[in-house]
Amino acid sequence: MIDPYYLQQLAIGLSLGMTYALMAIGFTLIFGVLNVVNFAHGEIYTLGAFAGLVLISAVAPPIVAVIFGALAVGALAGFSLERLAFKPFRRFTDEASLKSRAMRESTLLSSLAVSIVVREALEILFGSEMRSLPFDYLINTPVRIGPVILVTGDFIIFGVAAAMLIGLQYLLTRTRIGLAIRAVSNNPLGAKYVGIDTDRTIITTFVVGSMMGAAAGILMGLYYGAIFPAMGFVPGIKAFVAMVMGGLSSIPGAVVCALILGVAESMATTFVSSGWSDMVAYAFLILTLIFFPNGLFGARRERV
Amino acid sequence: MTHLLDVRNASRRFGGVQAVNDVTAHVDEGELVGLIGPNGAGKTTLFNLMSGFTPLSSGTVAFAGRTINGMKPNQVARLGVGRTFQNLRVFPNMSVFDNVSVGAVGTLPQGPAGALFGGFTKAGTERADAISRRTWEALEAVGLTHLAGELAANLPYGQRKYLEIARALAMRPRFLILDEPAAGLNDTETRALAAFIKRLHGQGLTIMLVEHDMGLVMGICQRILVLASGRKIADGPPDLIRRDPAVLEAYLGVES
Structure with a gap:
């Protein structure tokens, strides 16, 4: 018989992992298509949470409307982010520029710049302290299953992450938008020459990925009950680690690794103080890079 | 009659290099045209000008009566x-x-x-x-x-x-451009490819073949454009091209 304590830790870990997964899905989608890291993804998450806060304090709509509001803000943020930080560096379409590391790494910095500006702007607007969300909206009513206690939010987050994953799989493999996204991710020039509007495809990817990031943000806000301008940083790092562990451009891989990461962190708190649990992610990142440079699932896999 | 593809005084300069210099050429509906030239003659650049990949420095390129300079490759693709x-x-x-x-x-x-x-x-x-x-x-x-x-x-x-x-x-497509399709193929494969291209052409497709393999181009094309140092130096049926002094000079060096 397993000690119920470990079951509880496992449940907490899975739930934590799901929140990383929510974040990692959008992150990996954008990486898969553009082959660049979008450092502003964490701020999209924060923007989603703050959009929820503003909506709730202004009109107090039903929770579903709050989530739709966050999705809309995420879509808009993704669109603007792409225009501001990524599009300008796609001006040069010749072979040499497309392959140049400088071109790719410049968007690494430009997205980082956008993330800093957004974070600081939110601090100016809302202050840097924790802001609590109204109690009625929170999704942390306890639910007891046998020896394990979960909260409603765990189920909601699980449901949303699963729906996102399935929805994305549908989008990528069953729709023409998905076909275009995969084509652009495989070979942007080739796609262009058979009539795919690569620009529009890239924007679509950003919008979809950012909507997921923003949804994650508001869900986490409602789950923990508090939000603050720098809240996107740590989940952003965790999502990044999950993406690297999963092999950089595999969405299912990133989700599985996000779960592994979550469980490992929650189990680690048994042995070390919870302040150290973030170390687990960094340790995983380093170990992955040393021993599994192609990600845990290695070999060939479908990109995106 | 308007040409399907109409290139007029097209030039393209990359920094100090004049890759394509004042080229005027056309392709008519239903033709199978070859584009040849020694390495560095500007074939690929001309090709990129025709498919919207590289903007022109000067001149115009029109496809089916519409000017395509300034269009993006995906827009050109949608024109056919x-x-x-x-x-x-x-x-x-x-x-x-x-x-x-x-x-x-x-x-x-x-x-x-x-x-x-x-x-x-x-x-x-x-x-x-x-x-x-x-x-x-x-x-x-x-x-x-x-x-x-x-x-x-x-x-x-x-x-x-x-x-x-x-x-x-x-x-x-209304017009298909094949960029060195025979590169890396052996003789048997090249012959099969030649037959395949002729079959496509026989079905009414207008084709331009950019090729290094002279045998393939001479064997199947009705008309051949020859570029050298960014300029068009010859334009005609294979028999004439084979005997054209300018072409021989470009390919084989100066002959007495």
Whole structure:
């Protein structure tokens, strides 16, 4: 018989992992298509949470409307982010520029710049302290299953992450938008020459990925009950680690690794103080890079 | 009569290099034209000018009566210009079928809502049928139907060339530009390719062949354009080109 304590830790870990997964899905989608890291993804998450806060304090709509509001803000943020930080560096379409590391790494910095500006702007607007969300909206009513206690939010987050994953799989493999996204991710020039509007495809990817990031943000806000301008940083790092562990451009891989990461962190708190649990992610990142440079699932896999 | 493709005084300069210098040329509906020239003659640049990849420094390029300078490659593609690449640009991690259907999707445009939920409307279903029909037709034309479910990355080099041609055919192009299709093929494969290109041409497709392999070009093209140092130095049927002193000079060096 397993000690119920470990079951509880496992449940907490899975739930934590799901929140990383929510974040990692959008992150990996954008990486898969553009082959660049979008450092502003964490701020999209924060923007989603703050959009929820503003909506709730202004009109107090039903929770579903709050989530739709966050999705809309995420879509808009993704669109603007792409225009501001990524599009300008796609001006040069010749072979040499497309392959140049400088071109790719410049968007690494430009997205980082956008993330800093957004974070600081939110601090100016809302202050840097924790802001609590109204109690009625929170999704942390306890639910007891046998020896394990979960909260409603765990189920909601699980449901949303699963729906996102399935929805994305549908989008990528069953729709023409998905076909275009995969084509652009495989070979942007080739796609262009058979009539795919690569620009529009890239924007679509950003919008979809950012909507997921923003949804994650508001869900986490409602789950923990508090939000603050720098809240996107740590989940952003965790999502990044999950993406690297999963092999950089595999969405299912990133989700599985996000779960592994979550469980490992929650189990680690048994042995070390919870302040150290973030170390687990960094340790995983380093170990992955040393021993599994192609990600845990290695070999060939479908990109995106 | 207007030409299908009409290049007038096209020039393209890269920094100090005049890659294409004042080239005027045309291709008529139904022709099979070869474009040859020694290395560095500007073939690829001219080619890129014709498919919207590289903007012109001066001059105009018109396709089917419409000026295409300044258009993006995907817009040019939608007008009916299909092309393949010297160094292949297939989508390695997608199935053969999906690779080819990208060509059909790219040239059957529709709004984002239709693309997402098209499967649930009548117009959407018809469009999906059209895409799959075009895809199968193109696969059949190149003889890859039996490999439809295979990942493109798993195909041998020669078949990937045909895959790329199939992807271009799924666009239902009016004009197909093949960039060095024989590169890397052995003699038998090149002969099969020649027969295939002639068959496509026989079905009414206008084709331009950019090639290094003189035998292939001389054997199947009705007319040949010769570039050297960015300029057009000859334009005529293979027999004339073979005896043209300027061409011989460009290829073989100065002869007495």
